[in-house]
Amino acid sequence: MPVTLTEEDFPPVSACTHCGRGDCPGCAPSPSPIEAGSLPTIRWEQQGPVLARCLQTSLDTAQDATLFFGTLPSGSVGKALLFALLSESLALGGTGLLWLTLPWLLLPGLLLRLAREPWAWALSAAVHASLVLFLLVAHAAWGLALELGVRAAGDRADLSLGLRFGLYACGWDLITSPLGVLYLLRRASRRSTALAPLRDALRAPVPALNA
Numbered sequence: 001m002p003v004t005l006t007e008e009d010f011p012p013v014s015a016c017t018h019c020g021r022g023d024c025p026g027c028a029p030s031p032s033p034i035e036a037g038s039l040p041t042i043r044w045e046q047q048g049p050v051l052a053r054c055l056q057t058s059l060d061t062a063q064d065a066t067l068f069f070g071t072l073p074s075g076s077v078g079k080a081l082l083f084a085l086l087s088e089s090l091a092l093g094g095t096g097l098l099w100l101t102l103p104w105l106l107l108p109g110l111l112l113r114l115a116r117e118p119w120a121w122a123l124s125a126a127v128h129a130s131l132v133l134f135l136l137v138a139h140a141a142w143g144l145a146l147e148l149g150v151r152a153a154g155d156r157a158d159l160s161l162g163l164r165f166g167l168y169a170c171g172w173d174l175i176t177s178p179l180g181v182l183y184l185l186r187r188a189s190r191r192s193t194a195l196a197p198l199r200d201a202l203r204a205p206v207p208a209l210n211a
Contacts, residue, residue, distance in 0.1 A: 042168075044083045045075065054086050055183050058171030061208075062201035069165060070211025077163050084139060084167035087174040088132045094179035096128065135173065139166040146209070169208065175201040 044057040061068050100111070143166020144159060151157035174180050175197060188194030 058174040061171035065204035065208040066211045069208040080164040080167040084170040087170040091173045091177035172201045
C-alpha cells in the first residue's frame with residue numbers, strides 16, 4: 001500500500017528564531033535602520049548651497065534624532081564646528097531681529113539714531129559673538145560629557161565623536177528659532193503639519209541620548 005507523505009513528516013531544516021516554525025513566511029520584524037547598520041546622510045557634509053545644507057541638516061537632527069545621532073559616524077570635527085557656528089549665528093540673529101520688532105514699533109527714531117552709531121554696531125556684534133561662543137562651548141561640553149560618562153562606565157570613549165554629537169545638536173536651536181520656523185512654513189505643503197518638526201526638535205534631546 002503506497003504511503004503518502006506530507007510536509008509535516010519531514011523535520012524543518014531550520015526554524016525561525018522569532019516564532020520557532022520551520023515554514024515561517026517571515027514574521028520577524030524588520031530591523032530598524034540603526035540595527036541594520038545604515039548610516040544617515042549628513043547633508044552638511046555633502047556638496048551644495050551652504051544655507052540649504054545647514055537648514056536641511058538641522059531638520060534631519062530634529063525629525064529623526066534617534067537615527068541621526070544613533071548612527072552618527074566619526075568624522076571631521078571641523079565640519080561639525082562650522083555647522084554649529086552657522087546654525088547658532090542664524091538662530092541668534094533671527095531671534096535678535098524678532099526682539100527688535102517691538103522697540104522699532106514703539107521708538108523707531110531712537111533705533112534709527114542708534115543704527116548710525118558705530119559703537120552700537122560694535123556692541124551688537126560683540127554680544128552676538130559672545131552668545132554664539134557660549135552656546136558652542138555648552139554644546140561641545142555636553143557631547144564630551146557623554147563620552148566621559150561612557151569611559152566612566154568602563155567602555156571606550158570617542159571624544160571626537162562626542163564633540164560631533166554636541167555640535168550637530170546645535171541644529172535643534174536653528175529649527176526652533178524664528179528663521180527655522182519660517183523655513184518650516186515655506187517648505188511644508190500643508191500648514192497643519194508645518195510645525196511638526198518644531199515639536200520634534202523640542203523633544204529631540206531624550207531620543208538622541210537614548211540612541
